[in-house]
Amino acid sequence: MPQYSAGNITHNRLITVASAVAFGFACFQLAVQFIPESGAVTTPTPAVNSSASPDKLPTPNYDELANWNLFGNPKVKTKAKKVVPIVAPETRLKLELQGIVYSNPPADGIAIISEPGKPQKTYHLGDALPGNATLYALEQDHVILQRNGRHETLTLRKSPDMQTPMNETTVQSDLPVQRMQVSTDKKII
Known part of the structure; x- marks a missing residue:
């Protein structure tokens, strides 16, 4: 536990006062740098157009502003x-092909593909597939592969219970989902 003595307290006060004086001097030097060299402090005066009275300000040209197309050209x-x-x-x-998202x-879509036993x-899109093929396009019930410069489906x-590939309109509750539509629409419902 530190011991407090009259000499210790006086020494701490002396250090605090010296620090405050040094800080004040540094602030003074900083303030002096912003004072003009002539010593006279000047205040800026606003530019006044002698031809325009305060009652008659120029009317902004909104047509010219609209032609700037700040948010793009709506006519294109x-x-x-x-x-x-x-x-x-x-x-x-x-x-x-196990499924399609x-x-x-379409570049954000996904194909779920497997090899037998794997x-x-x-x-x-653009990913390499087994067999030296590349995923080229996604469709509703199939994907297009590109292999050796040719397209393949x-x-x-x-599904064993259905004659058509499963999609979001034909999914039954006891079957896994094979395909789903992902929307990036930002509308709030």
Whole structure:
């Protein structure tokens, strides 16, 4: 436990006073740097247009401001590209399409693909697949692969109870979901 004596307290007060004086001197030196060298303190005066009276201020030109297109040009309309479906033969690769997570934009979509006897993996557009193929496009019930410069189709496997591939409108409660639509729409419902 520290012992307090009259000499100790006097010494601490002396250090505190010296620190306060040094801090005050540093603040004074800083303030002196902002004073003009002439010594006279001047205040800026606003520029006054002698031709305009305070009652008659110039009217802003809102048409000119609107032509600046601060948020883009609303008159320019982009034409939607017509998507032509790719017709390609079924692939001969030993791959099974387990599911498709379709997204808008399609680049965010995922294909769930497996090889026989191996666990399924997820693939994005442009990813390399087994068999020297690349995932090229996602469709509702199939994906398009690109292999050796040619397109091939890998179709979503059919449920044994159904004649069509399962999707969000044909899912039954006792069957796993094979495909789902992911929306990036920012609307709040």
